[in-house]
Amino acid sequence: MSFSIPTYGPGSPFFTGSFSDPRNVPYAINLDGRDYPIDLSEYRHNGVDRFRTGVITSGEPNDQLFDTQGAWWRYRFSWHQGSDQAVGDLDQEALPARFEASRGVDVWTKYQACLLPSTEEVLSVAATTVKMVTTDQFVYVSDGTAVKRSSDLTTWNSVTGLSGTVNDMCTDGISVYIATTVNMYTVGSASLAASTTTSATPQAFDNCNFVSNRLLAGTANVIAEVTTTTIDDIYTHFQAAFRWTVIFNVGSRIYVGGYAGNRSELYSLSSDDTGVLIRSAEATSFYSGEQLLDAISYGGSVILATSGGVRFAQLGGDGTLTYGPLLDDMGQSQCVAAEGRFVWFGWENFPGDGCGVGRLALDTFVDTLQPAYTSDVFTEAVTDNIEALARFNGKTLFAVSGNGVYATTDAGYVTSGYIDSGAMTFGTVEDKSLSEFRARFTELAASETVSVALTDEDDEAVASRTISTLNARQLTLDLQTEEVERVKVRMTLTGPGTSTPCLRQWRMRAYPVAPVTLEWLVPLIIQSQVVVNDSEGQVLSFDPWEEVAHIRQLHEDSQVVLYKEGDYSFRVRIDNFQLGAVEWRDGSDWMEVRCTVRLLTA
Numbered sequence: 001m002s003f004s005i006p007t008y009g010p011g012s013p014f015f016t017g018s019f020s021d022p023r024n025v026p027y028a029i030n031l032d033g034r035d036y037p038i039d040l041s042e043y044r045h046n047g048v049d050r051f052r053t054g055v056i057t058s059g060e061p062n063d064q065l066f067d068t069q070g071a072w073w074r075y076r077f078s079w080h081q082g083s084d085q086a087v088g089d090l091d092q093e094a095l096p097a098r099f100e101a102s103r104g105v106d107v108w109t110k111y112q113a114c115l116l117p118s119t120e121e122v123l124s125v126a127a128t129t130v131k132m133v134t135t136d137q138f139v140y141v142s143d144g145t146a147v148k149r150s151s152d153l154t155t156w157n158s159v160t161g162l163s164g165t166v167n168d169m170c171t172d173g174i175s176v177y178i179a180t181t182v183n184m185y186t187v188g189s190a191s192l193a194a195s196t197t198t199s200a201t202p203q204a205f206d207n208c209n210f211v212s213n214r215l216l217a218g219t220a221n222v223i224a225e226v227t228t229t230t231i232d233d234i235y236t237h238f239q240a241a242f243r244w245t246v247i248f249n250v251g252s253r254i255y256v257g258g259y260a261g262n263r264s265e266l267y268s269l270s271s272d273d274t275g276v277l278i279r280s281a282e283a284t285s286f287y288s289g290e291q292l293l294d295a296i297s298y299g300g301s302v303i304l305a306t307s308g309g310v311r312f313a314q315l316g317g318d319g320t321l322t323y324g325p326l327l328d329d330m331g332q333s334q335c336v337a338a339e340g341r342f343v344w345f346g347w348e349n350f351p352g353d354g355c356g357v358g359r360l361a362l363d364t365f366v367d368t369l370q371p372a373y374t375s376d377v378f379t380e381a382v383t384d385n386i387e388a389l390a391r392f393n394g395k396t397l398f399a400v401s402g403n404g405v406y407a408t409t410d411a412g413y414v415t416s417g418y419i420d421s422g423a424m425t426f427g428t429v430e431d432k433s434l435s436e437f438r439a440r441f442t443e444l445a446a447s448e449t450v451s452v453a454l455t456d457e458d459d460e461a462v463a464s465r466t467i468s469t470l471n472a473r474q475l476t477l478d479l480q481t482e483e484v485e486r487v488k489v490r491m492t493l494t495g496p497g498t499s500t501p502c503l504r505q506w507r508m509r510a511y512p513v514a515p516v517t518l519e520w521l522v523p524l525i526i527q528s529q530v531v532v533n534d535s536e537g538q539v540l541s542f543d544p545w546e547e548v549a550h551i552r553q554l555h556e557d558s559q560v561v562l563y564k565e566g567d568y569s570f571r572v573r574i575d576n577f578q579l580g581a582v583e584w585r586d587g588s589d590w591m592e593v594r595c596t597v598r599l600l601t602a
Contacts, residue, residue: 028540029522031597032554032561034547036524037540039594044521048600072426072512076489077505079107079419081364082372084329087486088422090429095366101329102374103351104417105493108342108361112442113419115493115500118412119356119379122153122397123405130399132388133169133176137189139392140176141405142166147178149192153395153407159187161194168207170215179205179217184226200231209247211254214277218244223256225277234269235279246295250302250315255283257292264292264306268319284313284321298338299362303345305333310345310360312369324369330358335398337389344396346386347375354380357389357398378414379406413500421489423457424508431483432510434462439475439491439506444468447496450475450503456484483513518570520563520599524551527592528585545590551577551597560602572599 028037074089081098088094097110106116127144134140138149140159147159147166164182171177177197178185181204184197196202197215208217208226215226221237223244235256237244242260249255254277257266264286269277286292291307302313302321310333313323331348338344347358356378364372377396381403388399395408426432434454441450444467452475454462462484467475489508493501526547530540554561555574563572575598582592 029524030562030564031522031524031599032550032563034550035540036522036526036547037530039523039525042521042523042596044519046519048517048519072432072510073507074424074426074510075505075507076421078111079105079113080110080361080372081366082107082361083374084327085366085422088424089427090423090425093367098366098372098422099374100420100422100488101351102417102419104378104414105419107374107419108359112502112504113491113493114502115413115415115417115495116377117408118414118497119377119396119406119408120412121379121381121404122407123148123150123156125399125404126402128387128401129167130387130401130405131166131169132390132397132399132405133171134390134392135171135174135176135189138176139390139397140169140187141388141399142169142178145180147187147194149187153392153397157192159192159194161185164204167205170209172210172215177208177210177215179208184208184215184217197228198226198231199229200226203231206243207245207247211247211249212252214254216247216254216256218247218256218258221260223247223279232276234277235267237265245293246304248295248297248302250297250300253315253319255295255297255302255321257283257295259291262289262291264290266292266295266321281319283319284323290326293332293334294336296336296338296343298343301362303336303338303343303360305336305345307332309333310336310358310373312360312371314369322369325367327360327370327373330375333358335386335389337391337396339391343371344376344389344391344398346389346398348385350378351375353383354378355383355386355400357386357396377408381406412497413495415497416492416494418490418492419503421491423486423488425486426510426512428512428514429485430515431485431513433483433513434479434481434487435509435511436479437463437477437489437506437508440473440504441475442473442502442504444470444472444501445495445499446470448499448501449492449494450501451492451494452477452506453490453492454479455488455490457486459488462487516601518601519575520572521596522599523594523596526595527582544585544593548579548593548595551595563599570599571602573602574598575600 028035078097081095083101085098086100104116105113107113125143131142138151140149145165148156150156164180166180168179174189176187183202184205185194186197187194205217205219217226221242223234225232239260244258246257254269266283268280268283270280272278294305304311309326309328311323313321333346335346341363343360344357350356357376359376360371360373366372382400385401386398387401390397397407399405449468451466453464456462462481465477526542526544558573560573563570577597580594
């Protein structure tokens with residue numbers, strides 16, 4: 001066969017370059033180290049569509065309704081699933097109303113995020129260990145050897161008749177029991193005078209709680225029941241250093257626990273035939289190094305505060321507790337309080353300046369035994385451990401070691417707060433080019449602002465904008481940026497302290513920079529002899545069966561090979577091939593063929 005070349009020059013991509021054959025073969029290519037002449041009239045080269053077009057069969061509105069060949073969208077319109085989600089949209093378990101972190105923002109009302117209430121000091125305390133308990137009428141706060149109570153958080157009165165340093169306080173709902181280094185005392189609602197709870201020989205008590213109509217207390221490594229006339233030991237732990245730190249009940253089941261060194265234990269108590277409490281089975285086990293510091297039962301569930309963080313637990317039919325993953329963003333947590341659908345807990349590593357508490361929602365779970373949570377109210381006045389927590393008259397109270405008791409205000413707000421979205425990837429690890437960001441919020445009042453700041457995967461600033469225009473309800477940020485692999489969104493709300501802007505939604509657009517795939521359709525002339533350059537050029541000889549078998553094997557193996565056109569090289573794989581018979585070979589053992597290969601960049 002003669003392969004005619006009308007015109008060509010030394011610049012032709014099919015003429016220049018080095019092939020396996022030392023000759024320069026006009027209008028030939030090299031595939032996997034083998035030279036092949038081609039039929040130029042059938043040669044095709046193009047790019048492959050980056051996105052598939054889809055058909056939506058579901059009637060539910062979702063991201064799939066957008067054209068994938070246009071801009072891609074990410075948006076948030078509620079934040080009620082809490083924090084601790086570092087990647088917002090790539091992980092299959094990522095939730096749309098969850099985020100990475102927050103400070104100073106109330107996320108618990110669906111479809112909005114507003115500034116949290118501010119706090120104010122309502123009582124100064126000097127002791128490093130502070131205890132707090134509430135009844136139907138009063139809140140009681142310990143301060144070393146003293147205890148004060150208030151009904152309005154403004155006027156505080158001292159409890160009289162106490163002796164020793166206060167270690168703990170508990171209540172039966174009306175009366176308060178105060179455990180000190182000397183004895184156990186009782187304070188009724190009608191008087192500030194404390195009386196000894198029992199006529200038994202005085203002794204020191206480390207902690208106490210009123211459960212199932214019984215007053216239980218820990219003294220060193222002994223757990224005991226305190227009555228008006230006796231102190232009945234229930235169980236003495238074999239380890240002298242063991243200290244009982246938690247006493248609670250779930251219905252009629254009573255649980256007691258504590259730790260020695262790096263080992264924590266939690267037991268259930270049961271009654272014998274005479275009604276005397278005895279230690280029963282171990283209710284659950286803890287990881288080594290996680291010290292059990294506090295626990296409450298609430299709504300049939302249990303919240304455990306430990307040296308590692310907070311755990312949510314449920315009661316099994318046999319009385320054992322099964323707890324969920326450790327929520328450890330807050331670091332050590334040593335106090336817990338509950339009201340309504342929420343639980344508050346001490347937050348050791350509070351984000352930013354000051355110190356404060358966290359809140360979890362018992363009606364919103366993001367995983368098995370993992371309620372939604374995030375940081376909550378705080379004070380910037382001091383920084384120290386949160387020693388005690390309580391809810392009183394609709395307010396959150398927390399005691400800061402050696403400083404004071406702080407309570408949320410009725411009409412004030414913090415002046416600034418933020419929500420970090422976590423990394424937004426647009427569902428792919430490939431790069432994307434950001435196009436536009438838009439946020440909507442309640443109409444801005446005087447001195448209120450809304451800000452957005454975008455950062456990339458290296459925490460480098462991408463773009464930002466702040467809007468404070470009176471009555472504004474929308475912020476738009478046009479983006480012309482370099483490509484990013486992922487982007488984080490920080491929404492910041494600020495106000496004058498007397499009002500709050502409320503974020504309603506944000507939306508971000510980006511164009512994914514999907515990998516380019518190039519395609520070639522190359523008709524290879526594979527014959528016993530191919531004379532190129534109009535019968536005056538080189539002669540290329542092939543064994544068609546052997547060449548086709550080689551191409552077939554490359555296709556079956558999806559092997560990556562080198563494809564050359566003159567000076568240009570590409571890594572490709574043979575996606576498909578098609579044979580066309582030209583004529584029988586002279587030896588009649590097989591055919592002369594034209595083999596069109598479909599090559600795709602690898």
